[in-house]
Amino acid sequence: MKTCAYCGAENSDDATVCTSCAQAEFKFDQPALPPDPGPDRGGWVTLTNCQSMPEADALVSRLEAIGIQAAIPDEFLMQAVAWNVNTFGFIRVQVAAADLDEAQKLLASVPELPTAAQEEGDHDAEPGIAWAKIPLSWPMRCVAFILPLLFCGGILVFAVAKGGYERQGFERKADEFTGFFMVGVLFWVIAVVVFGIAYSNNHR
Numbered sequence: 001m002k003t004c005a006y007c008g009a010e011n012s013d014d015a016t017v018c019t020s021c022a023q024a025e026f027k028f029d030q031p032a033l034p035p036d037p038g039p040d041r042g043g044w045v046t047l048t049n050c051q052s053m054p055e056a057d058a059l060v061s062r063l064e065a066i067g068i069q070a071a072i073p074d075e076f077l078m079q080a081v082a083w084n085v086n087t088f089g090f091i092r093v094q095v096a097a098a099d100l101d102e103a104q105k106l107l108a109s110v111p112e113l114p115t116a117a118q119e120e121g122d123h124d125a126e127p128g129i130a131w132a133k134i135p136l137s138w139p140m141r142c143v144a145f146i147l148p149l150l151f152c153g154g155i156l157v158f159a160v161a162k163g164g165y166e167r168q169g170f171e172r173k174a175d176e177f178t179g180f181f182m183v184g185v186l187f188w189v190i191a192v193v194v195f196g197i198a199y200s201n202n203h204r
Contacts (some may be wrong), residue, residue, distance in 0.1 A: 044071065044094040047103050053168055056091045057134050062106060068099045075140055131168055136176035144180035148188050 007122075047070070050056040056072050063070040074091050095103045136144075144161075147154035158181050165174035 043097050044073075045097045045100055046092045047100065048093055048107060050091045052091060053091060053170070056093050059093050059107070063093075063095065063103055066106065068095055068100075068103050068106075070095050070103070071139075072137070075137060117139050119189075132171040134170060134172060136173045138182070140173075140177065141180045144177045145184035145187070147181055148185045 009070060050059060060070040060072060071094050072091065147158050162177055163172050165177060
């Protein structure tokens, strides 16, 4: 079975176009999944598909506020292809299977999710202000830290992902992504130097 990278739909192995979203390419046979929620949570299931990253982030914030662990497995993909309007509407928000019923109740009771600033009482606040303050998720921090190992390819992916955050108004995410990337560059350079010195000392 082939899994569509955009909407998550399963297709037959000989499919050339996704039967759900009509995308012509299957970029990943198995899209990256969020961390295991634990043996007692029943695995991850998709709660809903959001139109944009701000909408998905707002939903995740509401879910976590009531104690439901949630994740956005398509976050990195959305930043890499933020220029492609065909990806809008295919950003999955996933929760543990055990929390699905409670999460669906929240989703049904809040048809339009307010921004963080509006939740604090400032109903005239512009959504962009709230999106600018959303922190980068830990999976994306790890991705940024590892990217320097890909050399030129890693720099290209970093530039595309960072640009995607900036275009969507995620200023804090863009800054943190840059910060973890630079820390990764420094760490891996030091690691290579230390390994080189140790290797040369052992082969004298």
